[in-house]
Amino acid sequence: MERFLSSAINKVDKKGRVSIPAVFRPALKGGSTLYATLSVDQPAVEAGGPELLEVNEKRLAAMDSFSPEYEYFSLLVHGDMNIMNIDGEGRVILSDAIREHTGITNQVAFVGRGHFFQIWEPERFQAYREEARAKVAEMRRALSAGNGQGKDTGT
Template structure:
């Protein structure tokens, strides 16, 4: 499981060092995809394969489902950690997430997310009240 917040820096070659505590779960490979809210999602390879197969089961006659499957598959980049625990983020992924140098890697339970540091700060400010009210009826049933 992925928990915590980390602040690695993106180097000039587009490489990002992933947190040491996450590397064991990613040792068999990983997949980077466009995530929600202009972040990147990083999944262990085996978990992503399950997710992708489940997504592909939706009816392709549904335009939103079809678009989701297409975007998920098209943005997928399979990778291996290098000896320093780094991955290389493609120019397309860096552009999608607005990544330049300062990044934030957060655990999101079954995967991790990579954010531009300023975007993550704005996101936290925008949704702080929602988190503070997390025990409201509409969210409490999910917890």
């Protein structure tokens, strides 16, 4: 399975279109549709090809279909889904809902996350990246202290 790796910042044109980074396109396997849903806990959008839908469908299949958790997850996965067509030049149009949720105006940060990627407003992504770096550094220090030798375990 191809993965979405790396990150890039691209400009939004006057028509609200943005180019998907070339490095992400192989993971879309030539597909002309992008599936995107608003992140629940970040001002970002989680996007990808059919594999993203499959992962979420597997999560739903593991849940009790009569539970409130299933209802909530299904609502967000299915009801909040933005289906975007990829044009011949690899561009998509960002919906008003996406722009409002992310704060995107004239630039987009694309961030690879393995089987999906995220779409961010670049400054918000930079702040989140700095927070993530600080958290990982803290986790590494805790792991190093816990291995009895005070050495970095390479995590």
